[in-house]
Amino acid sequence: MNNPLKEKYGPLPIVEAMIFSSENPLSAEKIASILELNKEDVEEIIKILMKEYNHNEMHGIEIVEIGGGYFFRTKIPYAPFIRKIVMGKESDLSKSAMETLAIIAYKQPITRAEIEHIRGVDSSNPIRSLLEKKLIKIQGRKDVPGRPHVYGTTKEFLKAFGLKDLSELPNIKEIKEIIKEPQLKLIGEEDEDKTSENNS
Amino acid sequence: MNNPLKEKYGPLPIVEAMIFSSENPLSAEKIASILELNKEDVEEIIKILMKEYNHNEMHGIEIVEIGGGYFFRTKIPYAPFIRKIVMGKESDLSKSAMETLAIIAYKQPITRAEIEHIRGVDSSNPIRSLLEKKLIKIQGRKDVPGRPHVYGTTKEFLKAFGLKDLSELPNIKEIKEIIKEPQLKLIGEEDEDKTSENNS
Amino acid sequence: MSISVKLEQFEGPLDLLLHLIKKEKIDIYDIPISEITAQYLEYIENMKKLNIYVASEFLVMAATLIYIKSKMLLPKKVTINEEIQNDDIIAEDDPRLPLVQRLLEYQKIKDLVEILEKKDCLYRDFFPRGYTEFTIDFAEKEFDSYELVKIFYSLIEKMPDSLSLEVELEKITIRDMINNILETLRERKKITFIEYASQLKSKIELIVFFLALLELAKIRMITLMQSALFQDIDISLRIEQA
Numbered sequence: 001m002n003n004p005l006k007e008k009y010g011p012l013p014i015v016e017a018m019i020f021s022s023e024n025p026l027s028a029e030k031i032a033s034i035l036e037l038n039k040e041d042v043e044e045i046i047k048i049l050m051k052e053y054n055h056n057e058m059h060g061i062e063i064v065e066i067g068g069g070y071f072f073r074t075k076i077p078y079a080p081f082i083r084k085i086v087m088g089k090e091s092d093l094s095k096s097a098m099e100t101l102a103i104i105a106y107k108q109p110i111t112r113a114e115i116e117h118i119r120g121v122d123s124s125n126p127i128r129s130l131l132e133k134k135l136i137k138i139q140g141r142k143d144v145p146g147r148p149h150v151y152g153t154t155k156e157f158l159k160a161f162g163l164k165d166l167s168e169l170p171n172i173k174e175i176k177e178i179i180k181e182p183q184l185k186l187i188g189e190e191d192e193d194k195t196s197e198n199n200s
Numbered sequence: 201m202n203n204p205l206k207e208k209y210g211p212l213p214i215v216e217a218m219i220f221s222s223e224n225p226l227s228a229e230k231i232a233s234i235l236e237l238n239k240e241d242v243e244e245i246i247k248i249l250m251k252e253y254n255h256n257e258m259h260g261i262e263i264v265e266i267g268g269g270y271f272f273r274t275k276i277p278y279a280p281f282i283r284k285i286v287m288g289k290e291s292d293l294s295k296s297a298m299e300t301l302a303i304i305a306y307k308q309p310i311t312r313a314e315i316e317h318i319r320g321v322d323s324s325n326p327i328r329s330l331l332e333k334k335l336i337k338i339q340g341r342k343d344v345p346g347r348p349h350v351y352g353t354t355k356e357f358l359k360a361f362g363l364k365d366l367s368e369l370p371n372i373k374e375i376k377e378i379i380k381e382p383q384l385k386l387i388g389e390e391d392e393d394k395t396s397e398n399n400s
Numbered sequence: 401m402s403i404s405v406k407l408e409q410f411e412g413p414l415d416l417l418l419h420l421i422k423k424e425k426i427d428i429y430d431i432p433i434s435e436i437t438a439q440y441l442e443y444i445e446n447m448k449k450l451n452i453y454v455a456s457e458f459l460v461m462a463a464t465l466i467y468i469k470s471k472m473l474l475p476k477k478v479t480i481n482e483e484i485q486n487d488d489i490i491a492e493d494d495p496r497l498p499l500v501q502r503l504l505e506y507q508k509i510k511d512l513v514e515i516l517e518k519k520d521c522l523y524r525d526f527f528p529r530g531y532t533e534f535t536i537d538f539a540e541k542e543f544d545s546y547e548l549v550k551i552f553y554s555l556i557e558k559m560p561d562s563l564s565l566e567v568e569l570e571k572i573t574i575r576d577m578i579n580n581i582l583e584t585l586r587e588r589k590k591i592t593f594i595e596y597a598s599q600l601k602s603k604i605e606l607i608v609f610f611l612a613l614l615e616l617a618k619i620r621m622i623t624l625m626q627s628a629l630f631q632d633i634d635i636s637l638r639i640e641q642a
Contacts, residue, residue, distance in 0.1 A: 017260030021527035060217030302512035321412035
């Protein structure tokens with residue numbers, strides 16, 4: 001490989017790529033130490049990048065500094081459009097929705113109170129969001145005081161998870177066979193068995 | 201707020217910000233539907249963006265198309281530097297995970313037993329690690345006794361290897377023919393008993 | 401037990417066999433079975449001498465090789481019409497056939513792996529966007545201890561009590577836990593509260609984890625972020641701490 005530092009634009013594109021990919025706001029010091037440059041030179045380069053992005057209406061993204069670290073973000077006026085992307089991505093299901101869906105999938109028909117007993121938290125939000133996404137539906141009422149709704153999964157659920165029918169749901173035993181990880185050995189085997197009983 | 205679509209560069213900076221913000225490759229259709237534009241116009245804009253980034257040595261990042269969507273990534277020559285920033289992500293798959301992934305990529309849908317037959321070793325660990333990395337997924341069950349799970353590759357797999365789609369894998373047909381159903385169980389079950397004695 | 405132990409660079413018995421075959425430049429369609437068996441067994445013996453755990457699959461293969469060898473020694477009952485073995489063809493009744501088929505199949509997979517490995521690969525040759533804010537309500541806000549307590553509480557509730565009674569608890573100190581957390585963070589850059597907490601096995605560990613987090617946050621070693629109300633909490637090292 002050629003030394004990219006020696007190319008036409010020097011380290012500028014590398015600094016851009018580094019800020020772009022870093023999982024935390026990235027400081028000039030850190031960049032300087034990796035590229036073996038002066039901190040001042042790196043700051044100079046970042047200034048050029050910020051000029052290119054921040055003050056150029058052609059770009060929808062900009063570099064900002066917070067607490068000594070730099071990162072890219074989308075420009076503020078575009079927030080309404082970005083929200084549609086980021087929220088759309090939210091259809092990836094939040095953790096709470098996933099938990100709720102898993103419980104419903106395995107224990108349907110089930111009431112909200114029962115779901116909340118298992119999760120230990122109020123679950124009306126995830127239930128509503130799952131209903132909106134048509135992944136679950138109200139299957140009827142349970143014959144107990146208050147006659148609460150019971151929930152079950154839908155055809156869309158099967159489709160979304162690529163299942164022909166509910167019997168294709170992975171069962172916990174099979175998954176455990178894969179998950180038998182040596183390092184998680186705090187508990188004896190018998191205990192694990194007990195857990196699966198609780199689960200089933 | 202002004203309508204950003206009406207600004208100097210039209211929707212171009214918004215498209216840039218949208219592609220940037222999306223976690224997964226973003227399709228031209230999706231962008232078009234949010235901005236209420238023609239898909240063709242959006243594709244035209246993406247072309248301009250790709251020209252701006254991909255063919256301009258000033259930039260360390262580029263836009264690529266994966267599975268019908270577009271996303272930003274760092275340019276390949278800069279990887280050695282980026283690796284010093286993004287640590288711990290090491291999707292450097294182990295050899296056993298790579299083997300398992302190759303088998304699944306070419307023979308999907310495939311069961312764990314079939315994978316293990318081809319590899320000649322227990323493969324629960326690599327399967328779990330691939331599942332966790334979302335490179336493979338459970339695709340359902342096989343209609344044989346025990347109804348075992350079958351595994352297949354994901355979009356994340358395409359993204360990880362920069363493939364537009366599965367057909368980009370070389371010689372998929374040819375290879376599928378060669379890798380047939382597992383033939384004839386390993387000779388002699390009695391042998392296994394002997395081994396387990398040795399084993400202890 | 402399924403600890404997949406790497407035998408030097410060999411993934412399994414098939415890998416080892418292929419290696420031996422290549423090393424000796426043997427025709428895969430006409431494997432001199434006693435020779436290869438001897439080499440294979442010698443290899444395994446060496447492993448044992450070096451006190452390296454020999455996975456059971458290797459022993460199964462050894463047994464298979466010996467079995468094939470013994471079969472080869474037996475005089476063939478049926479008179480052979482075509483005893484000539486064409487270069488690339490192996491007789492259907494040849495005891496080596498199933499093994500040869502598996503070796504060929506496995507070789508193909510090795511070729512595929514090579515093809516895949518040559519491709520540009522995420523997190524090796526290219527990287528996606530890392531940290532960002534979207535400048536909208538989605539933006540990550542500073543950590544709120546009330547939420548932390550809430551998640552903590554829900555997890556405690558979730559844990560079956562029977563579990564903690566029956567398990568002989570490992571004594572874990574806050575110091576150990578801090579080290580564990582930091583080690584994980586150095587490896588992974590970011591973990592989430594639920595992710596980490598859910599792999600803990602007892603209330604005690606969970607409590608120690610919680611206290612360790614508070615301590616780490618207090619001495620400003622880590623950042624705790626929550627993207628929205630009731631969401632999981634991201635735990636990451638403070639910049640420059642890595």
